[in-house]
Amino acid sequence: MTSPLLTTPGAVSAESTDAGVAAHYGRPAHEGRAIERSGAWVDRSNRGVVRVSGPDRLGWLNDLTSQLTLGLVPGAGTEALVLDTRGHLRHHLSLVDDGEAVWIHTEPGDGPALAAFLDSMRFMLRVEVADLSGSRSVLTVLGPERDKAVAAAVERIGGVPVRAAEGESDLFVPSERLVEAAEALTEAGASPAGLWAYEAHRIAGHRVRPGLDTDERTIPHEVDWVGRAVHLEKGCYPGQETVARVHNLGRPPRRLVMLHLDGTVERLPEAGSAVEFDGRTVGRVGSSARHHELGPIALGLVKRAVPVDTDLTADGIAAGQEVVVAPDTGANAQIDLRRRPR
Structure with missing residues (x-):
C-alpha cells in the first residue's frame, strides 16, 4: 500500500519494511524535536490492524498471550506477545480495549497471519x-x-479507538478518513513527523521492534519485554515455562544494549550485521537511526558475558554500549540451603 499522506508537502517515502509511508517531511531533526518537546503525528498506516470482539475476548487473550488482559481498563494501552512453546516470538501485539472490543496493531504485513492464528484458537x-x-x-x-x-x-472523525501508552497515543482511524484525521491533528498544533524521527525516538527509549531487533532465537528476557509485554503473575500461556525458568533459575544468553555510534561515519549499520568485540562476533545489530540530540544510535543483542564497560564495533562502526538488560537478569529464585544439625 501507499499512504495518501505521502502527498503531504515535503514527504519522502520510507524504504524496506516501511515502504509506502513517510520517512520524513524534509526536516528530520525538527521532526524529532517536535516529538519530544511539543506535539507530532506519525503516519503508521502500514501497520496491521486486528479487532477482537465478544464477551469472552479479555479472558481468551489472557490465556493465549503473555500479558494479563483480564480486567483491562478501557483506553489503557498495553503490549502482549504470542510465543511458541519454547518461548520464542510468534506475534507482537500493541493493544487497547474500548469496552466493546480489543483493537490491536502489529508489524506491517502481520495482520492477516495474526488474525488467522487467533481465529484458529477460538x-x-x-x-x-x-x-x-x-x-x-x-x-x-x-x-x-x-x-x-x-x-x-x-x-x-468520531468513533476512533485510542490506545494511550508510553507517552504516545495510537488512533485507529478509518482508512478513507486518514487525510482528514491528519489535517485535524495539524490544525490542533501537532506537526507531521516521519518514521526516521519516530524510530530514533523508539531506539532512544530502548523499545525493540520485532523482526529488526529480534531474531528466531529471541526470548523476552533478552530484550526487556518482561514487565512491558510479559506479566509474571498470571495463569498459564504458551511459552510461560521458558519465561518462568529464566526468571527464576537462569539468565538469558544475550542482552539488549543501545549502541552510541561513531558520528564521523556517514552510514548506519545494517540490521542483522555483526557486533564485534576484540575481533570476535559477539552479537547482532538491530535497528538504527540518527537522533536529533544523541546522534547515530542503534539497538543490539550481545552475548551476556560481554563486559559492560567495553567499546564494541557494529557493522565495522565504532560503538559505545549503554546497558539496557543487565547481565545478571533472571535467576531470581531465593533458595535456602538447609544443613542437617550435627
Whole structure:
C-alpha cells in the first residue's frame, strides 16, 4: 500500500519494511524535536490492524498471550506477545480495549497471519476476530501537547479507538478518513513527523521492534519485554515455562544494549550485521537511526558475558554500549540451603 499522506508537502517515502509511508517531511531533526518537546503525528498506516470482539475476548487473550488482559481498563494501552512453546516470538501485539472490543496493531504485513492464528484458537468461546488492515489505519501522536490534538481528531472523525501508552497515543482511524484525521491533528498544533524521527525516538527509549531487533532465537528476557509485554503473575500461556525458568533459575544468553555510534561515519549499520568485540562476533545489530540530540544510535543483542564497560564495533562502526538488560537478569529464585544439625 501507499499512504495518501505521502502527498503531504515535503514527504519522502520510507524504504524496506516501511515502504509506502513517510520517512520524513524534509526536516528530520525538527521532526524529532517536535516529538519530544511539543506535539507530532506519525503516519503508521502500514501497520496491521486486528479487532477482537465478544464477551469472552479479555479472558481468551489472557490465556493465549503473555500479558494479563483480564480486567483491562478501557483506553489503557498495553503490549502482549504470542510465543511458541519454547518461548520464542510468534506475534507482537500493541493493544487497547474500548469496552466493546480489543483493537490491536502489529508489524506491517502481520495482520492477516495474526488474525488467522487467533481465529484458529477460538473453539467454543464467544469471540470474533477480524483483520481490518485494509480498512483501519494507525496514526501515532506524540509529545507533551498531544492530548489536545488527539481530542480534536476524535471529535472530527468520531468513533476512533485510542490506545494511550508510553507517552504516545495510537488512533485507529478509518482508512478513507486518514487525510482528514491528519489535517485535524495539524490544525490542533501537532506537526507531521516521519518514521526516521519516530524510530530514533523508539531506539532512544530502548523499545525493540520485532523482526529488526529480534531474531528466531529471541526470548523476552533478552530484550526487556518482561514487565512491558510479559506479566509474571498470571495463569498459564504458551511459552510461560521458558519465561518462568529464566526468571527464576537462569539468565538469558544475550542482552539488549543501545549502541552510541561513531558520528564521523556517514552510514548506519545494517540490521542483522555483526557486533564485534576484540575481533570476535559477539552479537547482532538491530535497528538504527540518527537522533536529533544523541546522534547515530542503534539497538543490539550481545552475548551476556560481554563486559559492560567495553567499546564494541557494529557493522565495522565504532560503538559505545549503554546497558539496557543487565547481565545478571533472571535467576531470581531465593533458595535456602538447609544443613542437617550435627
